[in-house]
Amino acid sequence: MNNVSRVLSRRSLAIVAVAAAVVSAPLSTPTASAVTVTPPPKHVGWDYQINGGYTPPAGVKVVSRDHEDQPAQGMYNICYVNAFQAQEGAEGDWDDDLLLRDGDGEVVSDEDWNEAILDIRTDAKRKRIAAQVNTWIDDCAAKGFNAVEPDNYDAFTRFGDYLNADQAEAFMKLLSAHAHEKGLAIAQKNTLELASDRTSVGLDFALVEECGEWEECGEFAEAFDDNVLVVEYTAKGLSQACSEWGSTLSIIRRDAQVLPKGESGYLRQTC
Secondary structure, three states: OOHHHHHHHHHHHHHHHHHHHHHHOOOOOOOOOOOOOOOOOOOOEEEEEOOOOOOOOOOEEEEEEEOOOOOOOOOEEEEEEEOOEOOOOOHHHOOHHHEOEOOOOOEOEEOOOOEEEEOOOOHHHHHHHHHHHHHHHHHHHHHOOOEEEEEOOOHHHHOOOOOOHHHHHHHHHHHHHHHHHOOOEEEEEOOHHHHHHHHHHOOOEEEEEOOOOOOOHHHHHHHOOOOEEEEEOOHHHHHHHHHHHOOOOEEEEEOOOOOOOOOOOOOEEEO
């Protein structure tokens, strides 16, 4: 091999080596900076005002209100959305095929609240339902809320003939991803059965009804590192929650209808 051939050979080998390195090297892709979300402070005074806002009582630092309401000034505000069921009288706001139906074609309803159940059984339907719920989440963010509370995550436990946990979690992941994109923390509402999956689903804290009544507060506290807001509806539930968790969790009792202050039947008690 002459000198020219040797030079060409070395250059060829160098080119091959560089090409191989380029092929084997992982592609560098820019990563979007994560939006920071802030869960509510732990063990503070709070109020549940989802059926109408009013001036928070003294000592309250966290308030939950409906997404159609305005946040309370100077508070950590949680935005309530009914994510897995249609509000009473609002069935017409949903495409007909997004309402869950039984074998006879009748709409499946939560009889306690006269709310139609939404059909989250397929990926396509989950995405369509999430698109609507996410518009409410957008409103929450635009109004200045700090977090969102999607209600009826536990619908599958009450309508197990139609729905299951995997479907509920798949739908909730769509909501949590969108909430986080908007800078909102997101709560797990009730649903102890899925508390162990809270990280993979993307849930930041818990807002729990009657964990004292049903002796579930400890399991929620463990799953969410004590970042749990508790609302009880009975004297027994409040007593149980306060005696066991009053020094750790944020606990109140409200009337069952969660009425605004000043209306007949309004009730709010703390530990």
